[in-house]
Amino acid sequence: MHRSSWMFLALAVCLALVAGCAAPVGAPTTGVETEETAAPAEVATGDEVVIRLSTTSEPTTLDPNLAEDYYSITPVEQMFLGLTNINNETAEIEPELAESWETSEDGLTWTFNLRDDVLWSDGQPVTAQDVVYSVKRAIMPETASPYAYVLYIIKNASAINQTAVPTDTYAIDTLGVEAVDEHTVQFTLEAPASYFLSISSMWTLRPVPSWTIEEFGDAWTDPANIVVNGAYKVTEWNPGESLTFVKNDSYVNAADVQIERVELAVITDQNTEVALYESGELDVAGEGAGSLPVEEVTRIREDATLGAELHEGPRASTTYVGFTMTKAPFDNVLVRKAFSAAIDRETMVRDVVGSGVPATQFAPPGIFGAPDPEIGIGFDAAQAQAWLAEAGYPDGAGFPTVTYRYFANTLEEALAQALQAMWKETLNVDVQIEAQEFPVFLAGLKNDVPLEQMPEMWRLGWGADYPDENNWVYEVFHCTDSSNYPRATCTEADELAKQAALEPDQAVRKELYAQVETLMFQEEVRVAPYYHRGYTILTKPYVQRAYPTFAPVNWDTWRIER
Amino acid sequence: MIRVIIRRLLWFIPVFFLVTGITFVTMHALPGGPFDSDKTPPALVRQMEATFGLRQPLYKQYTIWLGNVLQLKFGPSLAARGKPVESFLLPGLAVSAQLGAFALLFALAIGLPAGILAALKRGQWQDRLAMLISILGVSVPAIVLGPVLYWLFGLHLGWLPVAKWADPSDGLWPYISHAILPAVTLGAGLSAIVARLTRASLLQVLYEDYIRTARAKGLAERVVTIRHALRNSLIPVVTYLGPLAAGVLTGSLIVEQIFAIPGMGRYFVSSISNRDYPMVMAVVVLYAFIIVMVNLLVDILYVFIDPRIENT
Secondary structure, X not given: OOHHHHHHHHHHHHHHHHHHHHOOOOOOOOOOOOOOOOXXXXXXXXXXXXXXXXXXXXXXXXXXXXXXXXXXXXXHHHHOOXXXXXXXXXXXXXXXXXXXXXXXXXXXXXXXXXXXXXXXXXXXXXXXXXXXXHHHHHHOHHHOOOOHHHHOOEOOHHHHHOOOOXXXXXXXXXXXXXXXXXXXXXXXXXXXXXXXXXXXXXXXXXXXXXXXXXXXHHHHHOXXXXXXXXXXXXXXXXXXXXXXXXXXXXXOOHHHOOOOEEEEEEOOOHHHHHHHHHOOOOOEEOOOOOOOOHHHHHHHHHOHHXXXXXXXXXXXXXXXXXXXXXXXXXXXXXXXXXXXXXXXXXXXXXXXXXXXXXXOOOOOEOEEXXXXXXXXXXXXXXXXXXXXXXXXXXXXXXXXXXXXXEEOXXXXXXXXXXXXXXXXXXHOOOEEEXXXXXXXXXXXXXXXXXXXXXXXXXXXXXXXXXXXXXXXXXXXXXXXOXXXXXXXXXXXXXHHHHHHHHXXXXXXXXXXXXXXXXXXXXXXXXXXXXXXXXXXXXXXXXXXXXXXXXXXXXXXXXXXXX | OHHHHHHHHHHHHHHHHHHHHHHHHHHHHOOOOOOOOOOOOHHHHHHHHHHOOOOOOHHHHHHHHHHHHHOOOOOXXXXXXXXXXXXXXXXXXXXXXXXXXXXXXXXXHHHHHHHHHHHHOOOOHHHHHHHHHHHHHHHOOHHHHHHHHHHHHHHHOOOOOOOOOOOHHHOHHHHHHHHHHHHHHHHHHHHHHHHHHHHHHHHHHHOOHHHHHHHHOOOOHHHHHHHHHHXXXXXXXXXXXXXXXXXXXXXXXXXXXXXXOOOOHHHHHHHHHOOOHHHHHHHHHHHHHHHHHHXXXXXXXHHHHOOOOOOO
């Protein structure tokens, strides 16, 4: 045939295909009348209890020693048992792998007594040596664990972890952890630390199977190789698409686990996530680290069906406006106070974010040591103006144009614009807002960046690693022992924070932390916290589950009741 | 012909060095690294960078990377700890290529006939309608069109799945039905471009002397249009479509995100903000290779379309 005839034929075929596609014959319909809800799609094959969840980002790793972000920590939590667990309903720390624990008189030695009936999924018993192996692995510099720093309270951990290999060497056996016998682990700490109990629930030090790691190296977490001791095991991972978890029959409490299979789909777009929930293809939506976009939340709240399925509550995460305390005019505490008091927190939460709780202090209630009721500076326009006038800028006269820098994403942009408008309206000052890509933004705030290049104000936040004030005021703001982005000089607040870390009496610690928070955020105003993040999760009515504030979820406690 | 193909493939070598060299230097010049976070202490970050060889001099890192690439090893992803980059990229490419192929098919199936019709019925209502629709296709962005389509056809009417991707092994209808909405979203803009290009180019050819001659010779209008005019007017369309196809085949971030399709589009963007150097390099090499291949394909197509064009 002539070349042109090939063209015509190809065209005809295309047209036929399109025509065929446009009129689907026998297309499955779900009998939808309204646009709100579709009939739930069939879920189980046979009698298997399945739940379909989603994640906005793929886990970066399933290795407990390497997990860093929320999306990796959640699957790790289901597959690997910790020494202790944070109960999803009561937020109490309860035994998991460890049945009991004791602390020595001087607070330097912690002994954990492990259960003797826990097995790995390949039949091996879980022993104290597995715990020791994991802690050592997390600390070894070659592992490059991003969370190693939470273990620095263990004797010699910091020194070993920061050894410049291969030029320098270290002796891993000097690390303050040892297996006294098959089922007893002993930790020796650098200093007394009551918050170590919280740390014992974290994923970074959960026991890992040494033999599997030695055999497969980096590929040990592949579904074909992985060995777990938790309630679930990953059986399939389609990159960028989905992960499948199946109930681990060797799990010590397997009899109590109802859900046998978990399908975790990777859905990046939150609007699509909600649409899939509405079409009945997902059982839970909105469980990402953030919350659903404000437009969606507003629509959902007003919807009769969806509104009833929406669950809201606080998360252990706070957003704040940071001040560069060494840069004029923010070297004047009155200016900082004025700017903090000018932020209308209620409006931010209700209209800009759509979820969460207004904040005036740093750690939200629920974190051990957080002042309750909240202290700090709230929205007070008159007071803000008074403070600014007292600082020498009545009604904003003579106030230089300053910069507020944030990292680029939709929510942050809305927050920045709202802040800019609020400061203009209440204080009559001009603030320029500047967005940067996150890595650039972070690099630009470091302590060695020259003052001229630092913005006067910037946006940061903090999410709990473990539920104790030590992780908040000490590890984020201490003048010498943290990144100290505000560049604060050392005051009594830092002394007290350090003291509270070492104090064994929990009641005394609470009092100390109340003082620290008051000093740092009400008196010195190092930063201006303005909201605690909240969660907005849609759950189908047939799923019974808890909504933890900061602990990772425990799928094994969920129930499906139809 | 064979000589042409070989020469074109050899061109890939200098392109490779130029593109990867520039990308490598630029990426490392960007502030921030793959392990930076507000939680990890700086000393630990430096330690992690050293473990992955990121504190060596740039030329050394590049040569090491080059050595690995020649063995077809693109290195471990820094964002997804330890997993080789190919294990993400290749499955993602396969899916993106399928989606892109569907989108191109749609674009040609709608765009070509629309453009031809518009040119033949120039000035009449068919022309105006076709061009109006094509303007809409170009101006309505994917981020609007996608959700509107899945709301209408997925949630409201329930004819098609809302999102996600199906494999041919799941059945022919599931495979096609999952591909329709994303293909239309991706192809809408493309079809508009194809329509306008075809129309403009065909109009130009239709007024050429040799077309008048053909008509004068008494040939049927359909033969004149399709066999003579259309073929010669396809040169600009094919030229433009070539690199466009390369872009579409390697994934569209927005459409893939909206429809939760596991393509490779997001690696283009996420790898940069993650400072995942091995991933960035792999993505860049892949893209350059595809562009070179597509341009070669376009040149081969030229020979079939217009014998006047000589490839030397």
